[in-house]
Amino acid sequence: MDYLEERLPQNSAPEAGLSGSQSVDRALGLLSLIGREPAEGMPLGEIVSGSGLNKPTTRRLLLALMRAGLVEQEPQTRRYCLGEEAFVLGVLAARRHGLIELAMDGLRRLSTETQDTSFLTVRRENYAICLHREEGTYPVRTHALQAGDQHPLGVGAGSLAMLAALPDDDVDRVITANEAALLARYPGFAPDALRADVGATRERGFSLNPGRLVASSWGIGRAFRYPDGRVAGALSIAAIDSRMTPARQAELAVPLAREAERMETLLAEMFVSKRVARPIMTAASRSIETGRAIR
């Protein structure tokens, strides 16, 4: 009955507030779960175990999501994946949350100037998700990071830049929440190593991923903030190791910092002109400890 019981100690929190919409929460949790998985979709069994719900309930909720077009099921594989409506909804939401649009010019400038591939990354709970990848012209390119990919906060250049931009206690909370995932799936990103990386990033002024995720695929990153101080996202540049010597790092850090600052200016303008205040409840303000949007 307790959701995600295989992850959370049965009574960790005394189930603070009964939501009054259990099934909706569960359905939206499934949506997030399916989105998390790479694009080919998930089989029912995996969704069942991943969500902690039982099969009939899961299926029923999936049918509701399918009715709304947010989820689709492939006839061949019977796998469930995000639907067309989710895509359309994203376009609609982009009118308010158009970080990509805001960042596109900057990313293009970065990739043109440096010839390397640049990225826009945002935070999503304890994870970082790559929103856009702008190809560089240099013929040897790393494809370690695609739009839509997600890794624990701290894994990867942009991701680490955002982690380092958080206050200390948030850094601890995030690393603790991700500890299991880090140890299991990210060798080379032990919790202590991450803590050291955070320190180094703050001193240096930009983050550095020296090929830890994919060998020879290096990257540097820099976070930018909303006017109210919250971390909004990060810009990063990736290249093969031979194009990431300490000298070139310093060189690349200049346009990177320039574009990150420009992003902050753009955000500030947006918030002032549209009088868009900080939303009452956003993904970022939800409990950080659950580690998932579910429940």
Add this chain to the structure above:
Amino acid sequence: MDYLEERLPQNSAPEAGLSGSQSVDRALGLLSLIGREPAEGMPLGEIVSGSGLNKPTTRRLLLALMRAGLVEQEPQTRRYCLGEEAFVLGVLAARRHGLIELAMDGLRRLSTETQDTSFLTVRRENYAICLHREEGTYPVRTHALQAGDQHPLGVGAGSLAMLAALPDDDVDRVITANEAALLARYPGFAPDALRADVGATRERGFSLNPGRLVASSWGIGRAFRYPDGRVAGALSIAAIDSRMTPARQAELAVPLAREAERMETLLAEMFVSKRVARPIMTAASRSIETGRAIR
């Protein structure tokens, strides 16, 4: 109790299949309703009347959507609008439904070659929604259509191109479903006028909007299909009337047709290589007559 009772005769359909997830359906209906509205968001009262639900239920479902980050509420105005998570979800869904990515090159070519603004539009039930707008270089530009805008199928160049690409009985169903909205909010797009436009479009090979929506803002469009024959979307070009003489229409129709055909080729490749078959249930396969995703 009957959802949307102010629109549907109380017992029009004997409530075909009880879903088994009433609240989820309702919540997702709200999501769609909020997405439909232009970006500043909707006040609670409007959501209540627009959905046909009562206030406590609406509010409770909104809270669930807010917990998931799909909806946000502005503290000042207390209006509800799409949240950051909806935007992120769209990016995730784009890995499968990346029509925009697929179309970007074509749109850039169109805008560069013609100097005018070009658009990607898709169908969403009885409506057409603009997914992307690629600016042209010509100094006088029409801003009649922005990304995220939606109009009844048939209203606007791309929209009309898609309507004309449907089989006759679908055309009738769509126009009938939109009749009230057309008469109320789209003077110049009377149902009969639309039917005539469909015929003209089919004969001509491309659709034409002679400034019907916004005076002097003309456009031509052409639909493209998935390999299985379903309409996938439409490309269109907009310009001021003086740049849309019959001669120039014919001239523009050439690159427009070329790019639409290219889209069909790209889609065919995608479907073959990824073996992505037609989903069991998509937005497009849902009942066409309700006119809304809700219930």
Add this chain to the structure above:
DNA sequence: GAATAAGGTCCACATCATGGACTATCTGGA
């Protein structure tokens, strides 16, 4: 400062979501 309207919450009731048990379908091995 009273009146109006809109946003938001409470809680008893009964409707709707739940999940154990079942069936159908697919896959691979002998």
Add this chain to the structure above:
DNA sequence: TCCAGATAGTCCATGATGTGGACCTTATTC
């Protein structure tokens, strides 16, 4: 060809969950 095992999907009695009338709270108007 048939069986074993695994995965997908459905049924339906039960009671937990979502519902909505009534009420409270906060802004705005005159």
